[in-house]
Amino acid sequence: xxxxxxxxxxxxxxxxxxxxxxxxxxxxxxxxxxxxxxxxxxxxxxxxxxxxxxxxxxxxxxxxxxxxxxxxxxxxxxxxxxxxxxxxxxxxxxxxxxxxxxxxxxxxxxxxxxxxxxxxxxxxxxxxxxxxxxxxxxxxxxxxxxxxxxxxxxxxxxxxxxxxxxxxxxxxxxxxxxxxxxxxxxxxxxxxxxxxxxxxxxxxxxxxxxxxxxxxxxxxxxxxxxxxxxxxxxxxxxxxxxxxxxxxxxxxxxxxxxxxxxxxxxxxxxxxxxxxxxxxxxxxxxxxxxxxxxxxxxxxxxxxxxxxxxxxxxxxxxxxxxxxxxxxxxxxxxxxxxxxxxxxxxxxxxxxxxxxxxxxxxxx
Amino acid sequence: xxxxxxxxxxxxxxxxxxxxxxxxxxxxxxxxxxxxxxxxxxxxxxxxxxxxxxxxxxxxxxxxxxxxxxxxxxxxxxxxxxxxxxxxxxxxxxxxxxxxxxxxxxxxxxxxxxxxxxxxxxxxxxxxxxxxxxxxxxxxxxxxxxxxxxxxxxxxxxxxxxxxxxxxxxxxxxxxxxxxxxxxxxxxxxxxxxxxxxxxx
Numbered sequence: 001x002x003x004x005x006x007x008x009x010x011x012x013x014x015x016x017x018x019x020x021x022x023x024x025x026x027x028x029x030x031x032x033x034x035x036x037x038x039x040x041x042x043x044x045x046x047x048x049x050x051x052x053x054x055x056x057x058x059x060x061x062x063x064x065x066x067x068x069x070x071x072x073x074x075x076x077x078x079x080x081x082x083x084x085x086x087x088x089x090x091x092x093x094x095x096x097x098x099x100x101x102x103x104x105x106x107x108x109x110x111x112x113x114x115x116x117x118x119x120x121x122x123x124x125x126x127x128x129x130x131x132x133x134x135x136x137x138x139x140x141x142x143x144x145x146x147x148x149x150x151x152x153x154x155x156x157x158x159x160x161x162x163x164x165x166x167x168x169x170x171x172x173x174x175x176x177x178x179x180x181x182x183x184x185x186x187x188x189x190x191x192x193x194x195x196x197x198x199x200x201x202x203x204x205x206x207x208x209x210x211x212x213x214x215x216x217x218x219x220x221x222x223x224x225x226x227x228x229x230x231x232x233x234x235x236x237x238x239x240x241x242x243x244x245x246x247x248x249x250x251x252x253x254x255x256x257x258x259x260x261x262x263x264x265x266x267x268x269x270x271x272x273x274x275x276x277x278x279x280x281x282x283x284x285x286x287x288x289x290x291x292x293x294x295x296x297x298x299x300x301x302x303x304x305x306x307x308x309x310x311x312x313x314x315x316x317x318x319x320x321x322x323x324x325x326x327x328x329x330x331x332x333x334x335x336x337x338x339x340x341x342x343x344x345x346x347x348x349x350x351x352x353x354x355x356x357x358x359x360x361x362x363x364x
Numbered sequence: 365x366x367x368x369x370x371x372x373x374x375x376x377x378x379x380x381x382x383x384x385x386x387x388x389x390x391x392x393x394x395x396x397x398x399x400x401x402x403x404x405x406x407x408x409x410x411x412x413x414x415x416x417x418x419x420x421x422x423x424x425x426x427x428x429x430x431x432x433x434x435x436x437x438x439x440x441x442x443x444x445x446x447x448x449x450x451x452x453x454x455x456x457x458x459x460x461x462x463x464x465x466x467x468x469x470x471x472x473x474x475x476x477x478x479x480x481x482x483x484x485x486x487x488x489x490x491x492x493x494x495x496x497x498x499x500x501x502x503x504x505x506x507x508x509x510x511x512x513x514x515x516x517x518x519x520x521x522x523x524x525x526x527x528x529x530x531x532x533x534x535x536x537x538x539x540x541x542x543x544x545x546x547x548x549x550x551x552x553x554x555x556x557x558x559x560x561x562x563x564x565x
Contacts, residue, residue, distance in 0.1 A: 205430070271425075
């Protein structure tokens with residue numbers, strides 16, 4: 001099982017000090033955070049894509065390539081890459097390029113993006129969100145698998161004799177996760193292609209995530225990829241820890257109360273009850289996270305949101321220390337003990353390369 | 365007797381409120397009239413006051429807390445609705461509007477709704493026609509022709525007039541519910557098109 005962190009790249013004023021980091025500070029901080037994720041033993045770093053303030057991450061592959069150059073084991077991913085407003089040709093090229101530079105330590109999570117004003121900036125219509133996600137991914141899928149592509153669709157210029165360069169590393173496309181909070185069509189899309197499904201998880205009640213994952217697993221089996229429990233599932237999570245539970249609550253409350261998404265809304269106690277947010281001791285985080293398995297089954301990737309809502313860099317790095325030293329080692333062991341042998345791990349470039357080599361050997 | 369469900373939405377703020385009083389009169393009359401048509405109406409009364417914080421939290425977070433989710437589910441599954449608001453500033457109250465703002469757009473489509481309101485004087489009564497009725501038309505609800513307004517005076521002396529309006533409106537609602545098939549709740553997770561259709565769209 002893979003453990004890691006994901007960032008939405010918000011630039012938010014620290015409500016306890018009034019300090020707002022500059023874009024330059026925050027961008028350098030995210031590199032430090034990603035490197036520290038590897039240092040503390042995490043597996044994955046995923047970065048969001050936004051094209052509006054107060055977010056900085058408009059160009060995730062640039063940032064991820066820079067991080068790749070300074071890390072050696074960290075799997076680089078996105079949370080999410082906008083499959084609706086980006087040209088699928090550019091996604092194909094950017095991520096193949098990143099694969100080569102990062103020696104294959106790359107996968108990506110596709111999302112539609114729910115910020116209405118962004119669509120027209122890229123010449124798109126949010127009302128066509130689902131059809132755009134379906135058509136654009138069909139093209140992306142093809143560009144990574146066929147050398148010369150002829151293609152015609154509704155939403156972009158036709159392609160004749162087009163080759164996306166560079167070709168995917170070792171002719172193995174990056175593994176794709178499809179992310180969605182509430183659209184069953186996207187769970188269906190992930191199942192159709194035999195790709196992974198990533199549930200954001202953190203903004204909605206568990207019962208909702210449970211239904212989406214169940215649908216994805218059922219359709220995964222329907223399309224002949226294997227039993228439902230062999231589908232590839234990722235979950236988001238959100239934690240804030242201190243050795244002593246009450247200290248965590250006290251330290252995190254001002255950040256919760258002023259957070260961009262849910263701030264000035266529900267009480268932290270209500271939100272922790274309704275959603276996976278856990279504010280408490282490392283043991284509480286362990287117990288809660290193990291409990292996710294009760295409603296989604298054995299799953300392959302757990303990412304935590306750690307740097308947001310104006311938390312200062314020092315605090316984020318301390319949180320990563322706790323995650324790496326006290327939480328993840330226990331979760332690794334416990335999840336591994338619970339997982340039946342036939343449930344696969346999340347595909348990586350290395351595992352896909354090994355599978356490809358062995359199938360070529362068996363054909364020969 | 366056929367079983368059908370009625371959800372009564374009351375946006376009164378004080379307890380007891382005249383809005384709730386009117387809501388109870390209407391639902392009791394609807395139950396009686398439905399019974400005479402062979403329909404056993406089960407009634408659930410929702411005081412929006414009880415989910416007021418949840419409504420605002422839903423607007424801010426995008427999902428309903430458990431107690432509000434339960435109310436939304438009941439409304440979705442209801443065979444009929446009675447919606448009663450106090451008149452504030454010549455319209456429905458903000459709390460009343462907030463509840464209907466967070467419903468999914470199809471929740472009330474083709475659902476029988478009886479609208480009613482309360483206010484200090486009868487001069488507020490047309491708020492039903494210029495504020496509530498257009499909103500429910502927009503939501504594609506089947507709004508009963510008779511709407512019921514109760515002013516402070518109506519709770520005083522002779523209440524014949526209010527009584528007859530209550531009965532007429534409740535009768536319209538009972539007949540509308542009894543002549544319909546039970547409400548069908550659509551599953552938000554159900555796929556409405558095959559993936560091949562989506563790809564070919």
